[in-house]
Amino acid sequence: MQTNQLLLIFCGALLLLGLLAFFAGRSKATRLRSAGTAMFAQPDQYAWFTVLSTAGPAVLVSTLGAFVLLLMGADIPTLYLLSASLVIAAIGLMVSLNQVKPDFHARQAIERVIRMVLAGAALISIFTTFGILFSIISEALRFFQMHSFWEFITGTTWNPGASFLASAGRGDGSGAEFGSIPLFAGTFMITAIAMLVAVPIGLLSAIYMSEFAPQRVRTVAKPVLEVLAGIPTVVYGFFAAITVAPIIVNIAGFFGLDASYNNAVAPGVVMGIMIIPFISSLSDDVINSVPDSMRQGSLALGMTKGETIRDVVIPAALPGIISAALLGMSRALGETMIVVMAAGMRPNLTANPLEDMTTVTVRIVAALTGDQEFESAETLSAFALxxxxxxxxxxxxxxxxxxxRRFREKYRVNNL
Known part of the structure; x- marks a missing residue:
């Protein structure tokens, strides 16, 4: 019998056991209650407790078995695994029905299960982060066994070409250079240009939305502004390469400057436009969180609305605004498509933003999508980056x- 058919049979049998547990648990609790016995919970709560005790262990056992089967390579027949899960479900049904007693707190038991499920959901993200970090570190250490960590951090030339010849058996790879400074310099330059565009526009739009805009304008303008966050990055890349880059070249030529069509300014500007919704939305929420009593007190002392915003509202909301800017910067550091289409792929250590350059994420993509072997230094360098x-x-x-956290603690104290 195929695995899909076994899974359907398992789901159907588990559903039947769950229905049986629900009605049996509620029926027993109803009988005890109708006999005049004081119960700590409602009959439906006892019913849901029996359902959780029946289906929960079965699903947990089948999930752990699938994890061991798929990730650890264990040879566990699917039929035996699902059968064992159903046996555990039947045992859970009998045990839970035995727990339907007047002195049993079914509601508290359900809340404990829900609390454990929520904690498990939180732990998944934590374990995923550690899993990503472990996989990166393990491969990065292999790269640092081939090339010096110090040269990787301080080197000014990125030329992994000889590593490809070494992986093909045509050289020893001694001519390969993996200096990451040009890549990080391009990353930080493009990110800085993006932040110079996004922070002023995002902050000013947030101030207007929260302090000046009528409710009708805010209702329409804020969703339209946040639509920018949903545009695919490849569309932004087309816009940067076809529209913004020629404009940058023409402006530079007007001032007598030489600019390449693959330059850092175009992707930086477009990336800043992409980040505006993040900064604007978060800053708007932070500014709205400033207690209105501070505004009223400032106006009562004779300050104008503009002075109140400048000297009271913005300083009070500054930690949250900085946090929004840092989140936007993290988004910009990981961008790839816009840089590939508008800035090029050449590692170039230069302070001129009108020249072509590339970023760390672009080189990671190039290293992992080329024709070289996985064991080559160029491929492993992607993990180091x-x-x-x-x-x-x-x-x-x-x-x-x-x-x-500092922002929240500050206003928690002020509101006491």
Whole structure:
């Protein structure tokens, strides 16, 4: 019998057991209650407890068995695994029916199960983060066994071409250079240009939306502004390469400057436009969270509305605004498609934003999608770059979380 058929039979049998548990548990609780016995919970709560005790262990056992079967390579027949799960479900049904007693707190038991499920959902994200970090570190260490970590961090030339010849058996790879400074310099330059565009526009639009815009305008304008966050990045890349880059070249030519059609300004500007909704929406929420009593007190002391915004509202909301900017920066650091289409793929250590350059994420994609072997130094260098980029974005996110916590604690004290 095929696996899909076994899964359908298992789901059907588990559903029948769950229905049986629900009606049997409610029937027993109803009989005890009708006999005049005081119960700690309602009959439906006892019924749901029996359902959770029946289906929960069965689903848990089948999930763990599938995990062992798929990820650890264990040889567990699917029929035996699903049969064991149904046997456990039947045992859970009998045990839960035995627990339907007047002194049993079924409602508290259900709440404990829900609490465990919510904690498990939170742990999944944590374990996923550690899993990603472990996979990156394990492969990055293999790269650092081939090339010096210090040269990787401080080197100014990225030329992995000789590593491809070494992986093909045509050289020893000694001429390969993996200096990451040009990549991170391009990443930070494009990100800085994006933030110079996104932060002023996003912050000013948030101030207008929260302090000046009528409710009718806010209802229409805010969703329209947030639509920018849903546009695919490849569309932004087309816009940067076809529209913005020629405009940058023409403006540079007007001032007598030489600019390449693949330059850092075009993807930086377009990336800043893409980040505006993040900064605007978060800053708007933070500004709206400032207690209105602070505004009223400032106006009562004779300050104008503009002075109130500048000297009272913005300083009070500054931690949240900085957090929004850091989250936007993390988004910009990980962008790839816009840079590929508008800035090029050449590692170029330069301070001129009108020249072509590339970023860390672009080189990671190029290293993992080429024809070289996985064991080659160029392929493994993608994990080393990813590890450093992961550390940078993690640091930014931690700073953002700390500043958000500081903002909340500040106004929790003020509101007491």
């Amino acid at each position: 990813g590890l450093v980029l992961f550390a940078v974005t993690l640091a930014l996110n931690l700073v953002s979380v700390l500043m958000i």
